[in-house]
Amino acid sequence: MIHQPTDGLIQRLAREAGGQPRPYRSLLPRLMLATGAALALAIIVVIASFGIRADFISHATSSVYSFKLLATACAAFAGLILVRAAGTPGISMRWLMMALPVVVLIAGMVWIDDAVSVVGARSISVPVCLAAIVLAALPGLILLLIALRNATPTRPALAGSVAGLLAGSLGALAYTLSCVNDGALFVTVWYSLAVVIVSALGAVVGRRALTW
Amino acid sequence: MDEPVSTPETTWADALRRERAGDASGYEVFLREYSAVLRRVVRRHLAIAGLASSDTEDVIQEVLIAIHSRRDQWDSSRPLLPWLAAIGRYKIIDALRRRNTELRLRSHLTDAQWLALFQDECTPPSEDAAQIERMVSDLPPTEQTVIRKMGMEGLSPRQTAHTTGMKEGTVRVAFHRGLARLLKRTQNGENR
Numbered sequence: 001m002i003h004q005p006t007d008g009l010i011q012r013l014a015r016e017a018g019g020q021p022r023p024y025r026s027l028l029p030r031l032m033l034a035t036g037a038a039l040a041l042a043i044i045v046v047i048a049s050f051g052i053r054a055d056f057i058s059h060a061t062s063s064v065y066s067f068k069l070l071a072t073a074c075a076a077f078a079g080l081i082l083v084r085a086a087g088t089p090g091i092s093m094r095w096l097m098m099a100l101p102v103v104v105l106i107a108g109m110v111w112i113d114d115a116v117s118v119v120g121a122r123s124i125s126v127p128v129c130l131a132a133i134v135l136a137a138l139p140g141l142i143l144l145l146i147a148l149r150n151a152t153p154t155r156p157a158l159a160g161s162v163a164g165l166l167a168g169s170l171g172a173l174a175y176t177l178s179c180v181n182d183g184a185l186f187v188t189v190w191y192s193l194a195v196v197i198v199s200a201l202g203a204v205v206g207r208r209a210l211t212w
Numbered sequence: 213m214d215e216p217v218s219t220p221e222t223t224w225a226d227a228l229r230r231e232r233a234g235d236a237s238g239y240e241v242f243l244r245e246y247s248a249v250l251r252r253v254v255r256r257h258l259a260i261a262g263l264a265s266s267d268t269e270d271v272i273q274e275v276l277i278a279i280h281s282r283r284d285q286w287d288s289s290r291p292l293l294p295w296l297a298a299i300g301r302y303k304i305i306d307a308l309r310r311r312n313t314e315l316r317l318r319s320h321l322t323d324a325q326w327l328a329l330f331q332d333e334c335t336p337p338s339e340d341a342a343q344i345e346r347m348v349s350d351l352p353p354t355e356q357t358v359i360r361k362m363g364m365e366g367l368s369p370r371q372t373a374h375t376t377g378m379k380e381g382t383v384r385v386a387f388h389r390g391l392a393r394l395l396k397r398t399q400n401g402e403n404r
Contacts, residue, residue, distance in 0.1 A: 006269050006276070010243040013280045018234025020284045088287075089302075090294030152285050154302035211306070212278075212379075 027087050027151045034147040035080055038140025038167055042174035045136040050128070050178040064115070064182040067108040071187060072173035075101035075195065079166030083144060086159035087151035093158070101169075105188045114183035121181050126190055132178065133194035134201075137164075137171030141202055145209055153210045160206015161199045168198030220245070225292040228283060246279070246296065247272050254304060261308050273370060274380065275303045310381045317388045328399045347397050354378070355390030362387050 059065050078097035085091040120126055144163040153159035172191045181187070227235070227242035254271045258264070278299055286295050348359055361372040362383070369387070373380040 006247055006272055009273050009276060010240060010247065013243060013276065014236045014240035016280070017231045017236035017239045020232060022284055024284055024287060026287065089298030090290065090296075152282050152299065154298040 027147075028084055030147050030150070031080060031084055031087070031144075034143045035076070035140075035166065035170065038137075038143050039076075039170045039174065041139040041143070042136040042167075042171045043177065045139065045171075046132060046174045046178050049135065050132050050175070052177045053180050056177065059182075062182070064112055064184070065176065067104070067112055067184060068176040068179065068187055068191075069173070071101055071104045071108065072169055072176060072191065074104050075169035076166060076173060079162060079169050082162040083148065083159070083166050086155065086162050087148045087153050089152050089154050093162075105184070105192070108184035109188055112184040114185055116181050116183040116186055118183070118185045118189055120183070120186050120190070125181050125186070129175070129179065129181065129186075129190045130194045130197065132175045133168060133171040133191065134197055135171070136174045137167040137194075137198045140170050141167035141198060141205075145202070145206060148206075148210055149212075152212075153206075156210035157203045157207040159210050161203035163206060164199035164202020165195060167202065168195035171195075171198065220249075221291060221293050224296075225288070228286065228292060229288050231283070232288075243276060243280075247276060250275055250300065253300070257304055257308060261312070263308065263311050267307075267311060270370065271304060271307045274307050275300050278303045306381075310384065314384055314388065317385065317392075328395050347394055350397070351390055351393060354382075355386045355393065358383050358386040359390040359394070363391075 053059060078100050081094055081097045085093050115121075116125075120129065122128075141164055144167055145160065148159050148163055172195060175191075181190075224242050224246065227238040231239040231242075250272045251268060254268050254275075255265055258267060258271070279296065282299065286292065348356060348364075351359060357376055358372060358378075361367045361375065362369065367375070369380050369383045372378075373383045376383070378386075
């Protein structure tokens with residue numbers, strides 16, 4: 001059986017052999033660059049719109065702060081691994097990476113004495129926390145989506161959602177500078193919700209923006 | 213001396229590595245063998261989705277073009293087959309979804325628009341060319357280009373996408389939107 005149109009296409013494509021648009025570049029270095037820039041932007045957004053908490057210097061050595069830092073950094077690390085997998089065809093998604101931040105969150109809830117209730121230190125703690133993390137994550141989300149667009153995502157919505165996971169974690173990491181809610185339960189519930197919101201946003205945008 | 217067993221993985225990966233050095237014939241063999249595999253997969257997918265098997269070659273070509281345009285992004289130190297499979301899966305699903313959307317768009321015509329399809333034949337032929345030209349040039353730029361290429365020059369969606377640099381999905385959607393708009397205008401014109 002002769003497949004005329006496809007045959008013609010194959011011959012045409014074969015004639016372009018060796019004419020690579022550019023040499024192979026690994027995605028990971030570009031992603032790490034985007035991640036660094038995303039974190040820097042998130043910190044700028046947090047400082048500019050919410051400020052650093054007044055007692056940050058003394059707070060920085062507390063166990064609650066270490067917990068916040070460790071949990072958000074672990075989530076960001078897992079996010080980076082997942083984004084790389086989502087942008088590289090043939091690499092399976094390493095969802096087990098998500099166990100890392102989950103274990104840290106659970107350990108925090110077990111061992112840290114919460115100074116605040118689940119709704120935080122002030123009545124506006126929850127909405128401020130959610131808004132701050134989501135806002136801080138947005139510029140980074142855009143950078144990561146651009147990085148993914150230049151890679152080869154084969155599941156656009158999924159790739160967008162893990163980009164949101166990474167951007168949200170970086171937003172949360174930056175928000176630790178400002179957050180006065182010193183409780184593991186608060187962090188587990190509201191930081192996670194904020195990251196999930198950014199992740200969902202990433203999925204919605206990625207579904208359209210990451211197709212090729 | 214042990215001759216390495218030749219599997220699709222080793223021979224195709226080899227062909228793609230040599231393609232980077234400009235080996236066209238090995239690359240052509242790879243494209244042929246891979247499209248034969250695709251043909252089976254795509255036929256089955258189209259059948260399951262209840263779509264016409266006449267689209268098979270179109271879908272295969274979409275996958276081949278995708279592989280070709282992204283071939284620089286394959287890390288030659290990693291296995292090739294999972295890479296091909298992920299892109300093939302994405303492009304096939306994308307193509308099927310697009311065809312389903314297209315079916316829906318096509319049936320988005322109102323009853324009156326469907327009727328206009330048949331009334332069109334009653335317009336005296338002498339007026340046609342000028343009238344069509346006038347109506348087409350009133351369309352938004354994208355739809356206008358696509359209607360001209362596909363409807364008037366007779367290009368396929370793929371060729372239109374290639375010459376205009378648009379995505380093929382965009383081309384198909386623009387074509388149907390443009391047609392729908394033309395039909396609507398025909399009607400308004402006749403109601404005046």
